[in-house]
Amino acid sequence: MRLFATMSLIVTLCASSALAQSFTTLKGHGGPIMGLAVSGEGQVATASFDNSVGLWDGRNPRWLEGHEAAVNAVAFLPDGRVVSAGDDFTVRIWDGAQSRIIGQHKGKVTALEIAPETGMIASASWDGTIGLWPLAEGSGRVIKLRDSGVNDIVFGDGGDSLFAATTKGEVLLFDLTKDAPPRPLVKHGFGVNELALGPQGRWLAYGAVDGGTRILDAVTGAALADFTLDRKPILSMVHHAATGLLAVGDGQGYIMLVDTKTWRIRQDFRATRQGPIWALAFSPDGAVVWAGGLDDVAYGWPIALMDQFDPAMGQERSFLKDVGEMTNGERQFMRKCSICHALEAGASRKAGPTLHGVFGRSAGRLPGYPYSPTLAGSDIIWSDATIDQLFDLGPDHYIPGSKMPMQVIAAPQDRRDLIEFLKTYSQKEETKP
Structure with a gap:
């Protein structure tokens, strides 16, 4: 019985390994x-x-x-x-x-x-x-x-x-x-x-x-x-x-x-x-x-x-988390910003520039990111007020000609919660081991 169980386990592990490799x-x-x-x-x-x-x-x-x-x-x-x-x-x-x-x-x-x-x-x-x-x-x-x-x-x-x-x-x-x-x-x-x-x-x-x-x-x-x-x-x-x-x-x-x-x-x-x-x-x-x-x-x-196979796709998007696990500000960020923007410092492969340290930064000035001419020549400084306006009017109206997708956060409280979330998480330094 023990030998049979051992052989069954080996067969199962080999099958699982072959499945994973394929x-x-x-x-x-x-x-x-x-x-x-x-x-x-x-x-x-x-x-x-x-x-x-x-x-x-x-x-x-x-x-x-x-x-x-x-x-x-x-x-x-x-x-x-x-x-x-x-x-x-x-x-x-x-x-x-x-x-x-x-x-x-x-x-x-x-x-x-x-x-x-x-x-x-x-x-x-x-x-x-x-x-x-x-x-x-x-x-x-x-x-x-x-x-x-x-x-x-x-x-x-x-x-x-x-x-x-x-x-x-x-x-x-x-x-x-x-x-x-x-x-x-x-x-x-x-x-x-x-x-x-x-x-x-x-x-x-x-x-x-x-x-x-x-x-x-x-x-x-x-x-x-x-x-x-x-x-x-x-x-x-x-x-x-x-x-x-x-x-x-x-x-x-x-x-x-x-x-x-x-x-x-x-x-x-x-x-x-x-x-x-x-x-x-x-x-x-x-x-x-x-x-x-x-x-x-x-x-x-x-x-x-x-x-x-069990379903494997759809597991990596953070905005798919249960809404009960997120604050309202995080929820707004995940749904409106997270596909294009990271919060961590440094380069990423996302479509937009990182939002790390965004407050007080001149729009279109982060080194290494290929901004549209409209945004690169802008005199906007990112702040509570300008980020609020961005999502109140929508990027297509606030900065016409930029690459930012068309979207609006209509509720003032949702915009305030997003801004507070960005203030907290876009300024955190990574903890080094």
Whole structure:
């Protein structure tokens, strides 16, 4: 009996060790993961709210810095270079650590798509436009939608057609060989967030704000299958042609895997107890699905073992603590400031400068942080009064043109509590061992 128990323990420990080794985390970003891409050689690229792109060799990152706001989308070109786009309205190609802007929108860029056959990069923006940018030298082309932002795009017909998902709830099909209006394939009624196109353009999948997850004939728009569950919104979607798997991520932390060869749900995995799945990508062989969300971490889940894992994402964001464990000032900081700003001294990978010692500091003057020209030239001194005004009016009104996101703390007491919290915790010195 003792020998049997010992052997059982050894088997259990070995299985647990193998399971742990098969699960991968890529740590180093200073903000949530907004986009993911995997090259044909298996290299992972991450786009983050911290304004950077991470290129990962194993678990070692190389940072691509140049965006002036959150990076929402990233893609690999056939030659291994990276394209990225984000909240600074730009589309950039990276040559090593240097980038050049190949496209510019007037609003945040939400998605990228590559058409190697035609040498074109497409970008979708909330400004209601689709950009078509040539890899070679030459002028781009901008397609303007009449009254809707664009959430996602995907090329068809070797780059001669383009599907677009709109904030108005439509899926539009553009014939890029003609100067003609798009053909509506779907009028969903709620914003369509995500698209994925099947092999040879036989089917088109879409995911919507209301949780709608549907498969269409990509030519006629006829319904083929419906995988809508009681979860919303759909925030990410990716197809792996060789395995036929379609991965769908939602706002409640699930990754659903659909077998497109049988049109059945193969797995429905809860990756996080709370928080969204904003980004998904498959490994080249389809054995691993990469996921990103609120954590500053990208997760690689081995598909064959997914059912053996407990939820791992959504555990690292301090603002997800129980509200009963925080003072009101801490709660305001966690919800309004903590994604972008640290309280500790020194550099961090967060999108904004540290708030350590912020009181009495001139705005836009912390060495080493790339401020917007508006803030760098400001005469504001951070104090009780100026921080109160910042959140009373909102950064977009108090400092027009700055990189700070639009947000307001309406209640005066909430602003006072935040200021007292910052006074206490932004001036604490680290205790050295």
